[in-house]
Amino acid sequence: MDGGITMPSPKVKEKLSGLPRLPGVYLFKDKQEQVIYVGKAVNLRSRVRSYFTTTHHNARLRALVERIEDLDFMVTDSELEAFILEANLIKEYRPRFNVSFKDDKQYPYLRLTLEEAFPRLVVARKPDCKGSRYFGPYSSAGAMRETLRLLKKLFPLRHCRQPLKEGQPKGRPCLNYQIKRCLGPCRGDVSREEYMKMVKDLILFLEGKGEKLLKELEKEMKEAASRLDYERAARLRDRYRSVALVLERQKVVSVDGGDRDIIALTEVQGEPRTALFRVRAGKLTEQDYFTLTNTEGLSEEEMMAAFLRHYYSHQPFIPSEILLSHRVAEEELVAAWLKKMKGKKVKIHVPRRGEKKELVRLAAQNAQLRWKKDEESADVKALNYLTRLFNADKPITDIEGYDISHLGGEEGVGVAVLFRNGQPCKEGYRRYSLRDTPPADDYLALQEVMRRRLDGHDPLPHLFLIDGGRGQLNAVAKILQEKGLQHFPLMALAKEEEHLFLLHRHAPLVLPSNHPALKLLQRIRDEAHRFAISYSRLKFAKKSLGSILEEVPGIGPSRRKALLSHFKGISEIKEAAPEKLAAVPGMNSSVAQALYEYLRSFPD
Numbered sequence: 001m002d003g004g005i006t007m008p009s010p011k012v013k014e015k016l017s018g019l020p021r022l023p024g025v026y027l028f029k030d031k032q033e034q035v036i037y038v039g040k041a042v043n044l045r046s047r048v049r050s051y052f053t054t055t056h057h058n059a060r061l062r063a064l065v066e067r068i069e070d071l072d073f074m075v076t077d078s079e080l081e082a083f084i085l086e087a088n089l090i091k092e093y094r095p096r097f098n099v100s101f102k103d104d105k106q107y108p109y110l111r112l113t114l115e116e117a118f119p120r121l122v123v124a125r126k127p128d129c130k131g132s133r134y135f136g137p138y139s140s141a142g143a144m145r146e147t148l149r150l151l152k153k154l155f156p157l158r159h160c161r162q163p164l165k166e167g168q169p170k171g172r173p174c175l176n177y178q179i180k181r182c183l184g185p186c187r188g189d190v191s192r193e194e195y196m197k198m199v200k201d202l203i204l205f206l207e208g209k210g211e212k213l214l215k216e217l218e219k220e221m222k223e224a225a226s227r228l229d230y231e232r233a234a235r236l237r238d239r240y241r242s243v244a245l246v247l248e249r250q251k252v253v254s255v256d257g258g259d260r261d262i263i264a265l266t267e268v269q270g271e272p273r274t275a276l277f278r279v280r281a282g283k284l285t286e287q288d289y290f291t292l293t294n295t296e297g298l299s300e301e302e303m304m305a306a307f308l309r310h311y312y313s314h315q316p317f318i319p320s321e322i323l324l325s326h327r328v329a330e331e332e333l334v335a336a337w338l339k340k341m342k343g344k345k346v347k348i349h350v351p352r353r354g355e356k357k358e359l360v361r362l363a364a365q366n367a368q369l370r371w372k373k374d375e376e377s378a379d380v381k382a383l384n385y386l387t388r389l390f391n392a393d394k395p396i397t398d399i400e401g402y403d404i405s406h407l408g409g410e411e412g413v414g415v416a417v418l419f420r421n422g423q424p425c426k427e428g429y430r431r432y433s434l435r436d437t438p439p440a441d442d443y444l445a446l447q448e449v450m451r452r453r454l455d456g457h458d459p460l461p462h463l464f465l466i467d468g469g470r471g472q473l474n475a476v477a478k479i480l481q482e483k484g485l486q487h488f489p490l491m492a493l494a495k496e497e498e499h500l501f502l503l504h505r506h507a508p509l510v511l512p513s514n515h516p517a518l519k520l521l522q523r524i525r526d527e528a529h530r531f532a533i534s535y536s537r538l539k540f541a542k543k544s545l546g547s548i549l550e551e552v553p554g555i556g557p558s559r560r561k562a563l564l565s566h567f568k569g570i571s572e573i574k575e576a577a578p579e580k581l582a583a584v585p586g587m588n589s590s591v592a593q594a595l596y597e598y599l600r601s602f603p604d
Contacts, residue, residue, distance in 0.1 A: 024044045026073040059297075080337065080340075088313075099293070109127055112133040112135070115129075119199050155201065156180060159182060213243060214244060220236050221237055259279065260323060261276060266367045275366050276288045292306070301329040305334055321346070323350075323351055382422065412434035413434060414431075428458075442471075467493065490503060498518065574599045
């Protein structure tokens with residue numbers, strides 16, 4: 001539901017008056033003193049106060065403001081310092097209302113334990129050990145482990161955890177030594193100098209500098225042969241051949257041989273996704289994919305900025321060029337932050353033509369293909385589950401989702417969206433202007449909408465999904481019973497807890513957050529919510545514009561209707577010249593001039 005302005009809590013109200021007009025970072029807290037949002041501002045006083053002086057039509061913002069019980073702030077010397085501090089605090093607190101990246105905390109890294117005399121390469125969940133070198137994160141644990149298996153063949157580092165020191169052998173080696181997957185530092189068979197040369201080679205490989213690695217291996221191989229150390233020369237030769245074979249399989253995507261990241265933002269099943277291609281020395285070395293959450297109300301530019309800040313705050317290596325599918329919000333600030341992180345300028349570029357544009361398109365296409373098959377499979381599982389849950393006579397494929405919306409108790413509307421086989425079916429979308437329902441009465445509004453839906457002649461779906469809890473479910477069930485459809489499949493999905501309510505179950509049904517059926521129902525619920533809000537805003541905008549037009553002498557119902565049909569909104573009418581206004585059917589030059597002058601009296 002869309003509401004009005006939320007009044008601040010006593011704690012917040014007290015602190016609002018003391019906010020300085022300086023750059024800094026603010027932290028919102030809930031009743032449990034948990035940080036739920038971190039933001040930055042050029043003017044802390046103005047920015048923070050705006051949360052409590054503005055009507056929020058965005059559901060995410062509205063839910064945030066309703067939960068704010070306390071706030072803290074920190075002043076900085078510049079907006080850049082505020083940007084950096086904000087990024088660090090988001091990483092520390094992981095606030096629930098900031099943009100997040102689905103399952104990002106579970107993405108594994110490869111950790112090179114450089115703090116040890118004889119380093120190991122291991123899997124790590126967080127880059128939190130000082131002295132180690134981290135590579136990743138890898139969005140696919142399977143791909144990461146496949147990479148690890150390959151690396152253990154190419155670079156036979158030790159696997160054991162026992163503390164080792166040069167010149168102090170530990171005795172009997174493990175099986176990895178016998179199968180030539182370890183050089184045996186525990187036996188003293190390899191010097192630390194030689195071992196660290198292999199570690200250096202491994203770092204070059206993981207950084208995507210394969211050509212440089214081959215030159216290093218060739219040089220070491222010749223030096224070993226000149227010293228008549230044929231055993232080492234043979235090991236280096238085998239490693240050279242293996243690395244060369246891997247590099248041949250990597251796709252060459254850049255003729256200039258440079259290092260760059262390619263990031264494409266796209267949308268799959270209504271959710272924003274990003275694809276990231278890492279190009280090192282002109283070759284595509286790795287691909288990663290991410291799902292963004294908590295993005296409602298954000299522009300593509302804002303989502304891109306959030307992704308860059310999240311991703312590169314975890315990366316030890318930042319390339320000199322980053323190619324993007326969309327512009328970045330606060331681009332100068334993001335560029336300054338990247339420069340500070342890297343130590344030199346990083347070019348952020350949205351290519352418009354040529355090879356680089358094609359690389360960005362390829363990344364977006366791969367993101368679409370990556371999830372399309374998974375989503376289709378998940379939707380089949382979800383629909384099969386729902387069919388079994390309701391013991392339906394035929395497969396559930398068509399689901400209608402319902403939601404109610406209003407603005408401050410006015411312009412109440414109801415909507416229905418149709419999903420067929422897990423996909424939006426736009427011809428089944430319906431909008432209802434509420435006629436008989438008192439303002440802000442969810443139950444009666446749902447009953448009015450459902451009654452009008454069932455009085456129509458459109459085919460029924462296989463399942464009705466209501467946005468709400470037990471109360472909303474029971475309200476709709478009464479209308480179904482009136483129409484003789486008391487056994488029709490019906491369920492409600494409550495926000496926050498994400499519990500499912502069914503008529504034949506006393507307790508709510510709680511599914512795991514990654515359950516295919518829950519994810520499908522959430523998509524339908526969220527789409528109904530989006531559709532309801534957009535319709536409510538449209539009605540409000542037309543009503544507001546109509547009220548303004550009624551105040552202009554010479555404009556009655558007919559001319560007002562003609563203007564509303566001809567122009568998209570008040571801004572378009574305001575920008576129109578008198579001649580263009582006079583060209584609207586029913587208008588004349590004198591009334592058009594009066595309207596032009598009247599609208600000019602309003603400030604922008």
